[in-house]
Amino acid sequence: MVGSIQLSQSSDKDFVDKDFVHKNYAEKAVLGVHAFTTGRGFQHKEHRNGSYLPQLWWVLTSRSWVGLPISVFLIEHKDGLVLFDTGINPGIVHEPRYISQAIGRFLLKRIFRFEIGRDETLERVLETRGFDAKCVSKAIISHLHFDHIGGIADIPQAELLVSEAEWVQLSAPHPEREWVLREHIELPDARWCPIKFERAENPLFDAFGGAHDVMGDGSLIILPTPGHTPGSMSLLIRSSIAPPILLIGDLAYSAEAILQDRVPGTGNAKQLRRTYSKVRDMKAQIPELLIVPSHDDTAITALNTILKERYDDA
Numbered sequence: 001m002v003g004s005i006q007l008s009q010s011s012d013k014d015f016v017d018k019d020f021v022h023k024n025y026a027e028k029a030v031l032g033v034h035a036f037t038t039g040r041g042f043q044h045k046e047h048r049n050g051s052y053l054p055q056l057w058w059v060l061t062s063r064s065w066v067g068l069p070i071s072v073f074l075i076e077h078k079d080g081l082v083l084f085d086t087g088i089n090p091g092i093v094h095e096p097r098y099i100s101q102a103i104g105r106f107l108l109k110r111i112f113r114f115e116i117g118r119d120e121t122l123e124r125v126l127e128t129r130g131f132d133a134k135c136v137s138k139a140i141i142s143h144l145h146f147d148h149i150g151g152i153a154d155i156p157q158a159e160l161l162v163s164e165a166e167w168v169q170l171s172a173p174h175p176e177r178e179w180v181l182r183e184h185i186e187l188p189d190a191r192w193c194p195i196k197f198e199r200a201e202n203p204l205f206d207a208f209g210g211a212h213d214v215m216g217d218g219s220l221i222i223l224p225t226p227g228h229t230p231g232s233m234s235l236l237i238r239s240s241i242a243p244p245i246l247l248i249g250d251l252a253y254s255a256e257a258i259l260q261d262r263v264p265g266t267g268n269a270k271q272l273r274r275t276y277s278k279v280r281d282m283k284a285q286i287p288e289l290l291i292v293p294s295h296d297d298t299a300i301t302a303l304n305t306i307l308k309e310r311y312d313d314a
């Protein structure tokens with residue numbers, strides 16, 4: 001159903017070598033990486049940067065809003081198109097009952113604001129950049145929050161890879177209280193594939209407690225990075241077109257926050273700190289590593305600049 005694991009080819013020192021990036025098995029596997037947005041959102045400063053105030057207090061009283069992109073990443077792999085997350089659905093703004101529970105609609109207005117056009121669907125966003133949603137073969141879902149699963153109806157043919165730890169949240173009582181909206185996840189056509197992480201002999205991956213090799217060629221490696229949600233995961237992209245890229249979803253709202261060990265006002269702070277430390281270790285081993293959160297304009301601009309330079313050089 002998903003790629004086999006071939007992660008055991010590195011010795012202890014391999015990952016600090018240039019080979020870590022340009023290993024033969026990864027070379028020419030990734031042909032392109034693209035960042036898109038399915039609209040923009042706003043969150044409170046306390047949500048983004050953390051706060052000493054209790055969460056309910058800032059949710060109800062904060063008047064400060066910070067703008068952010070709602071990102072989707074597309075990887076052109078030689079064996080098919082792979083998405084990292086599917087963005088937000090315009091229905092959240094344009095359909096009054098997109099969130100079925102009144103308490104959810106009440107809290108949503110206090111926690112988030114959105115600027116999303118009616119036509120900013122995943123399908124249209126891909127189309128405007130010259131890609132056909134029907135050609136997406138896999139989508140890696142970093143976690144199940146509504147602003148990451150909003151496009152799954154546009155890609156019924158795609159395998160939707162999610163961690164088992166994230167998937168079990170659906171069977172917990174009231175997952176919608178954690179912004180996991182079952183009615184938009186359990187679609188009849190959706191091809192969800194909960195994945196298990198397997199032991200990786202490469203110590204860089206093993207430090208995360210396992211890995212999953214998406215295409216079986218070492219180019220796209222999923223790593224468990226819990227904290228924002230229990231089953232959040234990140235994607236390491238190794239290619240010959242860019243330095244290694246670590247797409248981290250909502251593990252942090254800015255790459256800087258991880259380097260400075262600043263946790264946001266949401267998620268499990270202890271777990272976040274543990275994961276931040278692993279990501280910092282990876283960055284120390286691979287200084288050129290690009291850490292790209294889903295809601296960080298600065299990191300996404302840096303990614304686009306590097307990709308453009310590399311393409312221009314090619």
Ligand SMILES: [Zn+2]
Nearest residue numbers: 143145228250
């Ligand atoms: Zn989230």
